[in-house]
Amino acid sequence: VRPSEEPVALDRRRFLRRGLFGGALLVFAGSLPFVFRTTRRGSTPHAPLKLLSADEHAVLAAVAARIVPGDGADTRWPRAEALDCAGKVDALMATVHPDVGRDFRRLLRLCESGFVGLLTAGSPRPFTRAEPVEQDARLEAWRRSRFALLRSGYQALKRLAHAAYYSSPEVYPLIGYPGPPVVPQPPAGTP
Amino acid sequence: VSAGRIFTGAEIADLPSVEVDFVVVGSGAGGATAAAVLAAAGARVAVLEEGGHYTRRDFNMQESWAYPALYQEHGNRATDDLSILILQGRSVGGGTTVNWTSSFRTPERTLALWAGKHGLSGLDAATLAPHFDVVEKRIDVGTGDPDDVNNNNRKLQEGAAKLGWQPQLIHRSVKGCARLGYCGMGCPLDAKRTSRTTFLADAVAAGANVYADCRARLVETDRDRARAVVADVLDRASDRPRGRFVAYARRGVVLAGGAINSPALLLRSKAGTGSGQVGRRTFLHPTVPLIAFYDQPIEGFYGAPQSVAVHHFADRGERVGYFFETPPIHPMLAGLAVPGFGDTHRKIIERLPYAQATIALLIDGHHDDEGGTVEAGGDGRIKLHYPLSASLREAAVAALGDMARLQLAAGAREVMTLHETPLVLRSEADLGAIAAAPFGPNRHTMFSAHQMGGAAMGADPNRSVVDARGRHHQFENLWIADGSVFPTSLGVNPQLSVYALAHLFAAEIARAG
Numbered sequence: 001v002r003p004s005e006e007p008v009a010l011d012r013r014r015f016l017r018r019g020l021f022g023g024a025l026l027v028f029a030g031s032l033p034f035v036f037r038t039t040r041r042g043s044t045p046h047a048p049l050k051l052l053s054a055d056e057h058a059v060l061a062a063v064a065a066r067i068v069p070g071d072g073a074d075t076r077w078p079r080a081e082a083l084d085c086a087g088k089v090d091a092l093m094a095t096v097h098p099d100v101g102r103d104f105r106r107l108l109r110l111c112e113s114g115f116v117g118l119l120t121a122g123s124p125r126p127f128t129r130a131e132p133v134e135q136d137a138r139l140e141a142w143r144r145s146r147f148a149l150l151r152s153g154y155q156a157l158k159r160l161a162h163a164a165y166y167s168s169p170e171v172y173p174l175i176g177y178p179g180p181p182v183v184p185q186p187p188a189g190t191p
Numbered sequence: 192v193s194a195g196r197i198f199t200g201a202e203i204a205d206l207p208s209v210e211v212d213f214v215v216v217g218s219g220a221g222g223a224t225a226a227a228v229l230a231a232a233g234a235r236v237a238v239l240e241e242g243g244h245y246t247r248r249d250f251n252m253q254e255s256w257a258y259p260a261l262y263q264e265h266g267n268r269a270t271d272d273l274s275i276l277i278l279q280g281r282s283v284g285g286g287t288t289v290n291w292t293s294s295f296r297t298p299e300r301t302l303a304l305w306a307g308k309h310g311l312s313g314l315d316a317a318t319l320a321p322h323f324d325v326v327e328k329r330i331d332v333g334t335g336d337p338d339d340v341n342n343n344n345r346k347l348q349e350g351a352a353k354l355g356w357q358p359q360l361i362h363r364s365v366k367g368c369a370r371l372g373y374c375g376m377g378c379p380l381d382a383k384r385t386s387r388t389t390f391l392a393d394a395v396a397a398g399a400n401v402y403a404d405c406r407a408r409l410v411e412t413d414r415d416r417a418r419a420v421v422a423d424v425l426d427r428a429s430d431r432p433r434g435r436f437v438a439y440a441r442r443g444v445v446l447a448g449g450a451i452n453s454p455a456l457l458l459r460s461k462a463g464t465g466s467g468q469v470g471r472r473t474f475l476h477p478t479v480p481l482i483a484f485y486d487q488p489i490e491g492f493y494g495a496p497q498s499v500a501v502h503h504f505a506d507r508g509e510r511v512g513y514f515f516e517t518p519p520i521h522p523m524l525a526g527l528a529v530p531g532f533g534d535t536h537r538k539i540i541e542r543l544p545y546a547q548a549t550i551a552l553l554i555d556g557h558h559d560d561e562g563g564t565v566e567a568g569g570d571g572r573i574k575l576h577y578p579l580s581a582s583l584r585e586a587a588v589a590a591l592g593d594m595a596r597l598q599l600a601a602g603a604r605e606v607m608t609l610h611e612t613p614l615v616l617r618s619e620a621d622l623g624a625i626a627a628a629p630f631g632p633n634r635h636t637m638f639s640a641h642q643m644g645g646a647a648m649g650a651d652p653n654r655s656v657v658d659a660r661g662r663h664h665q666f667e668n669l670w671i672a673d674g675s676v677f678p679t680s681l682g683v684n685p686q687l688s689v690y691a692l693a694h695l696f697a698a699e700i701a702r703a704g
Contacts, residue, residue: 181371
C-alpha cells in the first residue's frame with residue numbers, strides 16, 4: 001500500500017463533507033486486497049450468511065464480542081456469539097440498499113486491517129488476531145478519533161452490535177426489563 | 192361505490208399497471224388523508240406504499256421485529272455521517288404506525304414566521320382551524336389526561352413545575368388506550384388511532400386501492416403535467432425489487448412519502464428541480480437526550496411514552512429555541528443511545544429501570560440555520576447531509592443544562608449526559624462541565640423523530656417548491672401533501688399538522704385536479 005493511500009493523509013474536509021457512506025476512506029478500504037488472508041475465523045456462522053463472506057463475518061463477530069458486555073467482568077451476560085449478533089447484523093444488512101451493504105463490508109475490511117490498526121492505535125495485527133485489550137484500544141481510537149469518518153465507522157459497528165444484542169429477549173432479565181406485557185388476541189374474524 | 196382493498200407486493204406481481212384519477216404516493220398522515228378526501232369526492236384513487244401491510248396481530252412489541260419492519264431503511268436511516276439517527280415510519284400507515292401519539296396544532300408563532308420571513312400567504316390559524324377540527328375528531332385527539340402520565344413523564348412534569356417552566360399535558364390520538372408503552376412498535380390493540388385505522392380505512396371504503404410493497408421510483412411528467420408514477424414492487428423478505436408497477440394518473444399525482452422521501456422522489460425523477468430548492472432546508476428537530484437516575488424505579492418502558500411537554504424555552508429570541516418531552520425507554524433504543532461499549536456501556540444499561548430520559552428537540556430553521564440537504568441518486572439511495580450550525584450547538588448545550596436542572600429539581604440522584612465520555616452531574620455546581628465538554632457529530636447522541644421540509648411552500652418559485660395549497664410550481668396537477676412542505680420545523684410534534692394540511696390541500700385537489 002502506497003503512503004498516499006493512508007487515511008490520515010486524505011483530505012479531512014472531504015471526510016467531514018461526505019461522511020461515512022461515500023467517504024473516500026471506504027474506497028481506500030476496498031483497495032486492501034490482502035486483508036482477509038490472515039483473518040482468524042473464531043466462530044462459524046449459525047446460519048448461511050446473506051451478505052457477508054465468512055471472513056467478513058469473522059471480523060464482525062470479533063468486533064461484536066468486544067462491543068457487547070458478554071466478554072467482560074460480569075459473566076451472567078451472554079456473549080455476542082451466544083446471541084448470534086454477527087448473524088443478526090448480516091441478515092439486517094442484507095436488506096438495506098446494496099450500496100450501503102457494500103460500504104459496510106468495506107468498513108469491516110478497514111477494521112480488520114493491521115495497517116489501519118497500526119496507524120490508529122499502534123496495533124499492527126489483523127483485528128481478529130489481536131488480543132482483546134488491543135481490540136478495545138482500536139475501537140477506542142476510532143471512537144475518540146479526530147477524524148469524523150472513523151467516528152462514524154465506530155458508530156456503525158457499535159450501534160449494529162448493540163441493536164442485535166439488546167433487542168434479544170435473553171438479556172431482558174439482566175437489564176431488569178420484564179419484557180412486553182401479554183395482551184389479548186383480537187377476536188377471530190376482526191382485522 | 193364498491194370498496195377497494197389493500198394489495199401486497201405478492202398479490203400485484205401479475206398486475207403491471209393501473210389507471211386511476213389520482214395516484215397518491217404514501218399512506219401515512221398526508222397520503223391517507225388526501226386519499227380519503229379524494230375518494231369521498233368520487234375519484235378513483237390508487238395509494239402506493241413502499242412499506243409492508245401489518246396489522247395489530249403483527250405488532251409483537253419486540254424491538255427486534257418492529258424497527259426493521261416498521262421504520263425507514265429497517266431502522267438504519269441516519270444522516271450521512273451517522274451522527275443523527277432518523278426514526279421515520281415505513282409501512283401501511285407510514286409514520287402514524289409508530290408515532291408516539293402526541294398531537295399539537297401548528298403554533299401561530301410558526302405560521303407567522305412563514306407568512307413574514309418566507310412570504311407564505313393564505314395559511315393562517317383561522318384557515319387551518321376547520322381542518323384541524325375534522326382530523327382531530329377522526330383520529331380521536333383527546334384533551335390531555337393526567338392518568339396518562341407514567342413515572343418517566345411525571346419527573347419531567349414535576350421538575351418543570353418546580354422551576355416554573357409550565358409543563359403541559361399532551362393531547363394524544365388514542366381511543367381505549369391501555370398505556371402499554373409500545374406506540375413506537377405498532378399498537379397491538381389498535382387503540383392508537385393511525386392513518387391505517389382511520390383515513391386510509393375511509394379511503395378504502397370509498398373505493399381506493401392501496402398497493403403495499405410498492406416503492407415509487409419515478410414520477411413521469413409530460414410538459415407541465417404529471418402523468419404516472421413508476422414503482423418497484425418489493426419482495427417483502429429481501430426488500431429487493433421483484434417487479435415493476437405503473438400507476439397512470441388521469442387527473443393528478445399527490446406525493447406524501449414524507450420529508451426526505453418526497454424530495455428524493457422529485458430529485459430522482461429530475462422533475463421540477465430547476466430552482467435548486469428541492470431537498471434543501473430539510474429539518475429534523477435535532478433531538479438531544481439526557482438521562483437521570485433516581486432511587487425509585489421509573490420503568491420508562493411502560494406507560495404512555497409521551498404525555499408531558501415543556502415549551503418554556505421554545506422562544507429564546509435571537510437564539511435557537513427548544514422544547515422538552517420524553518422518549519419510551521426500551522432496551523434496544525437505550526442501548527443505541529448510551530455511548531461506549533463493553534462493560535462501560537453495560538454498567539449504565541443495567542440501571543435502566545431507574546433511568547428517566549428527557550429529550551430536547553431543537554427548533555431548527557427559525558433562525559440562520561439552513562437545515563439539511565437530501566441527495567438522491569438514480570440507484571435509489573438517499574443521502575441526507577445535515578451540518579450542525581453553531582447556533583444549533585449553542586442550543587443543544589443550553590438545553591442539556593436546562594434538562595439537567597429539571598432532572599435535579601425532580602429529585603434525580605445523578606444526571607448522566609450522553610457525550611461519548613459521559614458527564615455525571617449531581618448538583619447545580621456540576622453543570623459548568625456541560626459547556627466544557629465537546630459537542631458535535633458523533634461526540635454526543637442525537638436523533639430525530641420529526642422530519643420536515645425539503646419541498647417548501649411559498650409564493651416565489653425560486654425560493655420554494657409548492658404553493659400554499661401544496662401544488663407544485665411547475666406541474667399543474669402535481670401536489671405534495673406531507674411534512675416536506677413546511678418552510679421550517681414546526682416547534683411541535685408535526686404529525687397532526689401533516690394530517691390537517693393534507694386535509695386542506697385535498698379539498699383543493701379534488702376541485703382542481
